[in-house]
Amino acid sequence: MTEPESGAESLPGLVSAVLAALRDSNDTLLQPMVRVCRACVALLPVDGASISIIMDTGHQQSLYASDAVAERLETVQFSLGEGPCFEAFDTGQPVLVPDLAHDAALAWPVFASEIDKAEVGAIFALPLRRGAARVGAIDMYRREPGWLSETELATALQIADIATSALLAAAVTSTDDEIDEAWLTMLPGNRAVVHQATGIVIAEFGIPAEQALARLRGYAFATNRLLDEVADDLVSTRLHPGVIDT
């Protein structure tokens, strides 16, 4: 059954669109996440949204971003290892930044300095959680500063719940209750290069992984580049890891 496109303009519409996507495709995650991000933009006063899986180790795997600005917000947060989505994940609570220029400067000064205020006025980050268990976060942004109303926040939380349901349902095999290893290999691999680059730094200096990642982040920041770019240079041997010795 093909769901009408207009279906995503209501919460029940989103639910059935996500369900149809889960039912019909074997590439189970992308379409449901596209639906969720579109619903954010359609139902809430935001201009873009992105969804990512976040790991306890501070790693982040982007699943979908609705536009280039939303994608950059994720990339910058991962590059620095700080920002609203990490805080939403860490605390399990929504993180509402209605006026980025003022609020973010206090909580995440480096992140705030990296974001173009002409493009992003407000950020709302919601954890993807089930009880105390957390799997990731949704980041939403709007160009102009402004609050979410109480009703809008409730809608946003419901969208986050639907996204969490879709994520868990996609990750669990239908036959038993275990995480489907084959499903994991279908996740987008856009951070693999960062992990490989971390390995290169581990081998160069004989340091633990967390320290290697921290050095990479520090080097990227000091050279005014993104972590992804530095990692790419290392893996393609354009850059020798010996320079990352801070």
Next chain:
Amino acid sequence: MSEQSESGGATRERELLLAFVDIADTLVDDYDVIEVLHRLADYCVSLLGASGASLLLSNQQGGLHVMASSPDHASPLEVQTDQGPSLDAYRTGQLVQIDDLTAAATRWPEFATAALAEGFHTVQAVPLQLRGQIIGALNLFGRETGLGQRNLRVARALADTATIGILQERAIRRGEVLTEQLQRALNSRVIIEQAKGVLSHAAGIPMDQAFQHLRTYCRSHNRRISDVADAIVRGQLAPGVITDAHAPREDRPRSTF
């Protein structure tokens, strides 16, 4: 239940929406899965005009169990664990539509007899699918005619909602365990990539070649890739052991940190 009654008014649209929200709410809250399935069967009768509805889910042995039905006494549904439209829908993944059950007496003798005894003359069996896998079927019975295309679509969408709810119920019950599993599985993916980086840099070889060495080593030593990758990243296993084809088979500790 005829096509013209499907056009519906604003009231019916609102009722449908509420039905979706009601069942979709189960995605959020803790709930009783049987109760949800009963509600679904009730909606098929009260909103969509079916004369009877039953929901069947597969068991481990490949048969079907009746999980819920409306009205409750819809007994012909019970015998379907051996034969019947829902089993056919379950096995083929296709909608099974019978407009005249008297003609189905040879196909499903017991089922057709029991259904006709209840006054049902039509049946539509909708497969419940998730990720290409069929986990059960929804039966819709009619006294005269079956559901039209539009209501059948709504029935299927409601059934999909219930389907995910069933999986979700397990996920909710085991939410923390599953999340830990997911975290662990994701972490081992990260660690394998890191190990590739270590091997690649230490041996001066491309990433894909590093991964081949890793796989070969794990196969010949009968070890899990994630375990070996972890040992490499922690510096407990020297890269040369993996990338040097003539390396001795025992793991040599590395004392860099």
